[in-house]
Amino acid sequence: KQEVTQIPAALSVPEGENLVxxxxxxxxxxxxxQWFRQDPGKxxxxxxxxxxxxREQTSGRLNASLDKSSGRSTLYIAASQPGDSATYLCxxxxxxxxxxxxxxxxIIQP
Amino acid sequence: xxxxIQSPRHEVTEMGQEVTLRCKPISGHDYLFWYRQTMMRxxxxxxYFNNNVPIDDSGMPEDRFSAKMPNASFSTLKxxxxxxxxxxxxxxxxxxxxxxxxxxxxxxxxxxxxV
Numbered sequence: 001k002q003e004v005t006q007i008p009a010a011l012s013v014p015e016g017e018n019l020v021x022x023x024x025x026x027x028x029x030x031x032x033x034q035w036f037r038q039d040p041g042k043x044x045x046x047x048x049x050x051x052x053x054x055r056e057q058t059s060g061r062l063n064a065s066l067d068k069s070s071g072r073s074t075l076y077i078a079a080s081q082p083g084d085s086a087t088y089l090c091x092x093x094x095x096x097x098x099x100x101x102x103x104x105x106x107i108i109q110p
Numbered sequence: 111x112x113x114x115i116q117s118p119r120h121e122v123t124e125m126g127q128e129v130t131l132r133c134k135p136i137s138g139h140d141y142l143f144w145y146r147q148t149m150m151r152x153x154x155x156x157x158y159f160n161n162n163v164p165i166d167d168s169g170m171p172e173d174r175f176s177a178k179m180p181n182a183s184f185s186t187l188k189x190x191x192x193x194x195x196x197x198x199x200x201x202x203x204x205x206x207x208x209x210x211x212x213x214x215x216x217x218x219x220x221x222x223x224x225v
Contacts, residue, residue, distance in 0.1 A: 091153075
């Protein structure tokens with residue numbers, strides 16, 4: 001069974017800091033790696049999608065990287081803001097669909 | 111498009127009752143997915159459809175769970191009879207092509223509580 005692990009499970013930082021969320025997966029034969037944001041009581045919002053042939057994707061203050069050989073992805077958030085507070089989930093896309101990590105609960109302190 | 115629409119948003123039912131969750135995918139999307147989210151297990155794929163046909167239901171926990179997609183704009187997930195351990199948030203998602211290749215769009219979820 002494929003597994004996706006996210007570290008840390010929770011993170012609290014002051015506003016303005018740059019931060020990195022980590023995701024690791026057990027199978028390098030992935031199709032893509034996706035990062036989602038989930039706000040309390042809400043569904044998931046797709047943030048970034050990295051195809052297996054790509055190394056990184058950027059959207060605004062967010063940058064996601066993918067290293068298939070080591071089974072790792074990182075989500076970099078620059079100049080964090082209180083509005084970035086949410087749970088961030090990564091998901092490995094493979095032949096069996098999307099496998100999710102349990103998420104990193106992020107709190108940005110004003 | 112209004113996105114993936116799920117109903118109801120919240121459902122409280124007694125053990126043993128039948129529960130039906132509903133989903134309207136984004137128009138034009140060929141794939142529809144049902145997920146369950148709990149604190150202990152995170153997000154788990156239950157079943158997914160391609161062009162209204164169930165493709166993989168290996169994630170359905172028991173025979174008490176069933177899902178249908180009678181047309182391209184509607185799907186249901188039914189639990190009969192429901193049990194307290196079924197309490198979770200159930201998400202529906204859709205994508206234009208297989209999610210391994212493109213973004214998946216999620217609904218707001220249905221929070222199910224079985225007492």
